[in-house]
Amino acid sequence: NAGVTQTPKFRVLKTGQSMTLLCAQDMNHEYMYWYRQDPGMGLRLIHYSVGEGTTAKGEVPDGYNVSRLKKQNFLLGLESAAPSQTSVYFCASTDGSTGYEQYFGPGTRLTVT
């Protein structure tokens, strides 16, 4: 049981490049989330999903897209990276039936130059 995993752990992009972050969970959770963490700002919700095939915008969705084609995977895409997207990205999941605890992945540190 690996819990929540994220790929990659580190990435450096040049401005304008694109990339996809992969989040996978093996706990059969319905709900999945993408956050970004910046110094002094806590965790801010980018997008979330309440089930396979569904996604919704969070607090800071601009510049990001997501997809949830399979229940266990939640992908975060950056179409044209900008320096303002330099951050640590966390994926989380919850099953929504046992106290709503969120299980987090280890994070991805992304630097956009």
Add this chain to the structure above:
Amino acid sequence: AQTVTQSQPEMSVQEAETVTLSCTYDTSESDYYLFWYKQPPSRQMILVIRQEAYKQQNATENRFSVNFQKAAKSFSLKISDSQLGDAAMYFCAYRSYSGTYKYIFGTGTRLKVLA
């Protein structure tokens, strides 16, 4: 909209002493969950403790306990017998009991434990 405020960016505590981290929140809802998460230098977010708003009894988990004051919308975390391994960022979080599936996080408190 709900908000979560952690007014202490940084706190220090001597090893074996007790420290309390503050969290206040704003909501018009009556049912919700509150959480404290720990983020050590490894970056991994770990659940410390959870409180359901409908429960009057304060949650406890070993050396960690909360002081939940629903009327005051306050949710502080007390760490007793502090250990070096408690050094981390601590985040307070709020989630509605129903409806929205979103979690609202505070900006965090960095806890330093002095040997």
